[in-house]
Amino acid sequence: MDSHGIEEVPKQGDVATGTTILACEYRDGVVLVADSRTSTGSYVANRVSDKIVKLTDNIYACRSGSAADTQAVCDYAKRFLSDYAIQKGRPARVSTAAHVLSSIVYNNKDNLSVGLIVAGVDDVDGPQVYSIPLGGTLVRQPLAVGGSGSVFIYAMGDADYTPDMDKDAAVAFGRRLVSHAMARDGSSGGVIRSVVLTGDGAERGFVPGSELPFSLEGMADGLAKAVEEVAEHRAAGPSSSSSSAGAAAAAAVASRG
Amino acid sequence: MAAGYDYATNVISSEGKVYQLEYAAKAVESSGTTVGVQCKDGVILASEKLMMSKMLVDSTCKVVHKVDDQIGVAYSGIGPDGKSIVGLAQNIAHKYKQNYGERIAPGVLAQQLGDILYAYTSYAAYRPFGAHALVCGYDEDHKESQLYLCELDGTVTRYWGTAVGKGARSARTEIQKLKLTEKTCAEALPLLAKILHTVHDPSKDKPFVLEAGWATDATKGTFSRVPKDVLAAADAEGKAASEADGAAHGGAAAAAAGDA
Numbered sequence: 001m002d003s004h005g006i007e008e009v010p011k012q013g014d015v016a017t018g019t020t021i022l023a024c025e026y027r028d029g030v031v032l033v034a035d036s037r038t039s040t041g042s043y044v045a046n047r048v049s050d051k052i053v054k055l056t057d058n059i060y061a062c063r064s065g066s067a068a069d070t071q072a073v074c075d076y077a078k079r080f081l082s083d084y085a086i087q088k089g090r091p092a093r094v095s096t097a098a099h100v101l102s103s104i105v106y107n108n109k110d111n112l113s114v115g116l117i118v119a120g121v122d123d124v125d126g127p128q129v130y131s132i133p134l135g136g137t138l139v140r141q142p143l144a145v146g147g148s149g150s151v152f153i154y155a156m157g158d159a160d161y162t163p164d165m166d167k168d169a170a171v172a173f174g175r176r177l178v179s180h181a182m183a184r185d186g187s188s189g190g191v192i193r194s195v196v197l198t199g200d201g202a203e204r205g206f207v208p209g210s211e212l213p214f215s216l217e218g219m220a221d222g223l224a225k226a227v228e229e230v231a232e233h234r235a236a237g238p239s240s241s242s243s244s245a246g247a248a249a250a251a252a253v254a255s256r257g
Numbered sequence: 258m259a260a261g262y263d264y265a266t267n268v269i270s271s272e273g274k275v276y277q278l279e280y281a282a283k284a285v286e287s288s289g290t291t292v293g294v295q296c297k298d299g300v301i302l303a304s305e306k307l308m309m310s311k312m313l314v315d316s317t318c319k320v321v322h323k324v325d326d327q328i329g330v331a332y333s334g335i336g337p338d339g340k341s342i343v344g345l346a347q348n349i350a351h352k353y354k355q356n357y358g359e360r361i362a363p364g365v366l367a368q369q370l371g372d373i374l375y376a377y378t379s380y381a382a383y384r385p386f387g388a389h390a391l392v393c394g395y396d397e398d399h400k401e402s403q404l405y406l407c408e409l410d411g412t413v414t415r416y417w418g419t420a421v422g423k424g425a426r427s428a429r430t431e432i433q434k435l436k437l438t439e440k441t442c443a444e445a446l447p448l449l450a451k452i453l454h455t456v457h458d459p460s461k462d463k464p465f466v467l468e469a470g471w472a473t474d475a476t477k478g479t480f481s482r483v484p485k486d487v488l489a490a491a492d493a494e495g496k497a498a499s500e501a502d503g504a505a506h507g508g509a510a511a512a513a514a515g516d517a
Binding site for chain 1: 355356357358359362365368398
């Protein structure tokens with residue numbers, strides 16, 4: 001790789017978190033959501049990994065890219081932020097944490113493949129989400145998606161995100177997006193982990209792989225069921241309005257999405 | 258007395274002294290006085306900049322420097338050493354802003370500067386700095402202005418008011434009398450000018466130029482050099498007050514001599 005290029009493919013043998021991660025601001029805080037697949041090529045090295053890491057009591061980050069690099073970078077950031085808190089006599093703010101991470105990534109960009117989303121709440125700027133993609137750019141966004149699975153859900157996020165969601169709506173929104181990415185992205189999968197931050201502590205959440213809000217298996221089941229329903233209606237005879245039954249079945253299929 | 262214990266900074270003498278540091282401090286004691294005070298509405302640095310030649314331009318060899326938006330540093334001691342310290346301080350402030358995306362607090366800058374000054378006292382390949390630095394600035398967390406003294410041995414202390422340089426001793430006692438934390442920066446400036454004129458002895462010392470900078474509530478904690486006209490007025494007022502005092506004392510001394 002040349003010194004200014006961006007490495008898209010991890011080195012051979014690299015353990016990469018081919019990932020779907022996301023964080024968004026909502027009315028009272030932020031929510032972070034992630035899948036749990038860690039892979040080495042096509043081999044799933046860990047199917048229940050935790051990609052949401054605690055930086056301080058009120059700041060968390062979602063990791064994507066090389067598992068080793070992101071762990072090391074976050075460990076450094078954790079240390080710098082705890083030093084900061086000791087020196088200043090108060091916890092670091094979210095923007096500070098984001099700057100610390102982005103400068104580590106930027107200053108070592110040739111040797112790292114790290115994509116992070118930092119989110120948290122502080123008493124000065126409230127709930128905030130920052131995206132730090134590969135080169136170390138720092139961008140504040142109300143909704144940030146990342147990882148290989150994110151390409152499948154950008155438009156869904158654009159369409160469905162609103163900043164005035166309450167906690168339950170925000171968590172459901174995040175999980176719905178991540179489950180869709182997990183369905184289409186081969187290197188995302190497993191379970192869904194989430195963290196909600198409101199300023200007084202974190203609340204972790206978990207959805208097992210068997211209870212995802214969306215899955216292709218679920219979609220196939222839905223389809224099969226709809227086809228069955230259409231067949232039943234047809235069998236019931238020509239007297240019943242088969243066209244309306246077809247519409248109902250089609251609606252049933254659509255609603256499973 | 259020093260018996261060879263004074264050649265290096267990495268040697269402590271049998272009396273527990275690092276002689277090189279004491280010699281370095283002597284360089285400060287023979288240079289122009291710098292005072293710093295915390296007032297009701299801000300913090301001031303003021304310096305007696307000795308002019309080695311009548312042909313020097315007043316603004317040359319500044320000793321009061323802006324280091325960041327809200328931080329100023331002034332020094333007393335060997336000129337190039339002081340300038341180097343200012344450069345270090347500017348570096349620290351810049352790096353901090355790059356890494357954390359926010360301004361450095363004056364206390365944090367003073368501590369980090371002290372760490373560097375200390376490092377220069379503990380390696381055989383280096384010599385200590387021949388200058389003390391006064392750091393002042395606005396602390397955004399505590400919503401107040403602060404003053405720190407970074408000594409050449411690495412000591413960092415916070416003061417309500419202090420002085421370094423040739424006239425430091427008497428300047429400190431004068432500052433203590435003034436209760437400047439109850440006065441505004443504008444009120445304090447002529448008083449500091451007076452102190453610098455009083456500790457200055459025109460018969461022995463080179464002539465001097467008054468330099469000053471402040472971070473006040475009026476400038477929202479932004480450090481700036483005191484505007485020329487304000488400084489000139491304070492300088493004149495301070496000089497007159499000092500001369501009036503001197504005349505009174507001189508008169509008393511003459512009267513005493515007359516009595517004898």
